[in-house]
Amino acid sequence: xxxxxxxGELCDQLASAGAADRRGIVLALEVAPVxxxxxxxxxxxxxxxxxxxxxxxxxxPEGRRGTIRVTLRPEVGEDAGTDEQTLRLxxxxxxxxxxxxxxxxxxxxxxxxxxxxxxxxxxxxxxxENRNGACIMLVFHAGANGRPSAANAxxxxxxxALATQAAAPE
Numbered sequence: 034x035x036x037x038x039x040x041g042e043l044c045d046q047l048a049s050a051g052a053a054d055r056r057g058i059v060l061a062l063e064v065a066p067v068x069x070x071x072x073x074x075x076x077x078x079x080x081x082x083x084x085x086x087x088x089x090x091x092x093x094p095e096g097r098r099g100t101i102r103v104t105l106r107p108e109v110g111e112d113a114g115t116d117e118q119t120l121r122l123x124x125x126x127x128x129x130x131x132x133x134x135x136x137x138x139x140x141x142x143x144x145x146x147x148x149x150x151x152x153x154x155x156x157x158x159x160x161x162e163n164r165n166g167a168c169i170m171l172v173f174h175a176g177a178n179g180r181p182s183a184a185n186a187x188x189x190x191x192x193x194a195l196a197t198q199a200a201a202p203e
Contacts, residue, residue, distance in 0.1 A: 034074045036105055037064040043078055044085060044103060051089035057098030058089065065106040067120065069175055076151045077122070083144050083151075084124040084169055092128025092167060099166070101126045108172065118175045127166040 041062060047053075048060045069077070081103065088101045101124065108119040148169075152159040157173035 034071065035066055035068055036074070036077075037066045039074055039078065040064045040081060040103065040105060043081055047082065047085045047089065051086065053089060053101075056093065056096070058093055059100045060085070061100055061102045063102070063104045063106065067105075067107065067118070067175070073155070073175055076154050080122070080148060080151045080155075080171070081124070083148050087144055088124065088126040088128065088167065092126040092130075094129065097128065099127045120173055120175055122171045122173075123168065125164065125166060125168040129166070130163040131161055131167045133163075 041064065044060050044062055048058075051058070053060055085101060085103065092101070093099050104121070104123040104125075106121060108121055149159065152171055152173075155171070155173045157171040160170045162168045162170070
């Protein structure tokens with residue numbers, strides 16, 4: 034299954050259901066044309082459904098307009114010499130951001146529990162950040178034939194998180 038087509042169709046349906054056009058919310062997609070199997074596409078679709086729906090529902094209260102960016106692309110240089118591909122999914126909005134008091138290590142809402150469980154199913158590294166709005170990143174390996182891999186996906190995201198923290202003003 035081609036991810037660019039699948040994610041595009043899914044996000045179109047979510048935007049329509051969430052009345053994004055009428056509310057002045059733009060869904061911007063940047064998805065690489067990667068082929069994956071259904072065992073990766075299904076949990077990825079459920080994750081996207083939850084994350085984009087959550088942004089549509091919570092990021093833009095009281096008529097606020099904004100943008101939700103969905104990016105899914107291979108990590109460059111991560112997989113040299115292997116038959117696996119590391120992918121990064123980012124869902125970022127420019128809305129009001131994530132609640133600062135939310136405990137993401139033991140999520141209380143059904144939606145966050147679902148996101149956590151699905152990211153574990155993909156053996157993904159999951160990071161929540163506030164970057165001028167909410168930013169949720171997942172890094173995971175797609176093994177041979179685009180199937181999820183149990184290989185550790187934390188290195189790439191850990192390096193980025195450290196770089197982001199180092200660059201952030203105190």
